[in-house]
Amino acid sequence: MGDEGRGSGYAVVLGEALVDLLETERDGELIYRQAIGGAPLNVAVGATRLGADVRYVGSLGSDTLADRIASFLREAGVGTTSIARVSVPTTLAVTTFEGAEPTFQFYGEPPSYSLVRPDDVDEEMVAGASVLYAGSIALMRQPFQAAARAAWSVPGPLRVFDPNVRPKLLPDVAAVNALRELVEDYFATADLVKLSSADADVLWSGATPEAAADRILGLGARAVVVTCGAKGALVAVPDGSAMLPAPSVAAIDATGAGDSVMGALVHRLLGEGMPADLAGWQRYVTFALAVAGLVCERRGGAVAMPTREELTARWGALD
Template sequence: MGYAVVLGEALIDLLEAGLGGELIYRQAIGGAPLNVAVGVARLGGRVEYAGTLGTDVLGDRLAAFLGAAGVGAKGVRRVDVPTTLAVTTFEGAEPAFTFYGEPPSYALLRPADLDRETLSGARVLYTGSICLLREPFRATAREAWAGFRGLRVFDPNVRPKLLPDTAALAALRELVEEFFATADLVKLSAADAQLLYGDSDPAAAAERIRALGAGAVVVTCGARGAHVATPDGAVLLPAPPVAAIDATGAGDSVMGALVSRLLAEGLPADLAGWQRHVRYALAVAGLVCERQGGAVAMPTPEEVTARWGEI
């Protein structure tokens, strides 16, 4: 089956909630790449996380959570800065994020910190998300990506509050397109596509990304499902109906499910193969949305089968 390396951020989410008429913030393990790594592990895949964790008590909790989830830590480096906090507010089930902590504890991985042996033996490499906005992580991700010989998967995971102006957005677009061009799989949300390209049509965004060189593109569209674009066609797959209470981590669970399938079965040969993978990923995400979200919501294969049957 092989294993995946997930390269990116881990942090602490403070999730807005109500308790007895008071507004409180519930602490949760977070960071899109961490969520992906945990999703892969919970679904039965082997995965190594590569990133930096603070040396404070919150960094200790992140490290302990990864270990308990079955995520390997060969690529983890500890850094003597406070762990970054992501304050999460909601409009319905959809989260919005504001980040606190400078320098960001999650973006301090240097090229010299890369575990070259682990990278060279991996079948899948994932990177993306907000860690790419900062050095030295950006240089580290570029180096790991350029030298990788397995399957490369990427998720821009755009956070508008980290983009102060049009110049920052243009710089991000240029950066993510650099990774799009050599990715075997790009997963992004319809909101990401809208922000990057100003177009509400996920099919148009997917074809634009494929034209840059990406092998397959999956654009998640919330309750509408996902648009899947491959070299031999494209299709919109519906999401299963769910009673969503929290969409935090749902997109990450899609990527975790897709990586787990890539590890188990390799790259699909055609659109039909991608449809099967994406249907499974949407079922995983549906289950995540029915739980309090984030890394703790990532399901096991048995839970997916119990909820949806064999997929």
């Protein structure tokens, strides 16, 4: 059991939901396959499919695509009572690939995911949560930014954060600097920060995972996990760090793999609380990397998030 003594409860996940158009080839023709996505939505679905109780806070548009997102969340078992519906089309993320790694270009102004207001945040629900997740591209826009700050300031839950940097939304050095200032403010009060090595490279001009973890811990975070694709993940706490290998898989699509790591960590935090030491975090992250490995073997996004039964069938019993 972790040092927080929390072993149950629910998570609140704030952030974007959108539709990915994933580039693929069929019969020699380049086409785009539609998939429901958005990093926070992926986290919510990933944790729920592993058995967690998750309440999603976000804004959805007024079109058929938004209706499909809402239905998908309900069918996945994610709590949807805090979704705000807004009168704009659903944001699209056109996704291209280099190998299995995705690159995203976003379409829709204003973004349908950015219109959650502070008044839409149920502070009583946040205060009663065991885990609060915030992060990703929704934080870059108002009024969502103000809504997230309102939720983050509510005492009670463990706070987990993922910057989920998207270079296509950062046109110049000033934009990178503004994002770094924004996310470092969250890092300072986070119980867990999860980011990718690519995020670290953008935020701190080529920083290694180790250097990024040291900086984030120095700001005040209690634990940092840096995912490094097929190389695995670095986990760091004030008392030490460890590089953990990823399982060997035949990856076909890494879309949502990092989000599945966060979903798995949210699931573990709900079930067992904050680990007491580095060894505890290593156990959590090893489990999360097994989840991500299975996600990479599937066509990506929220639909790739596995259940515990599917994990056991693929990997056998997991600690």
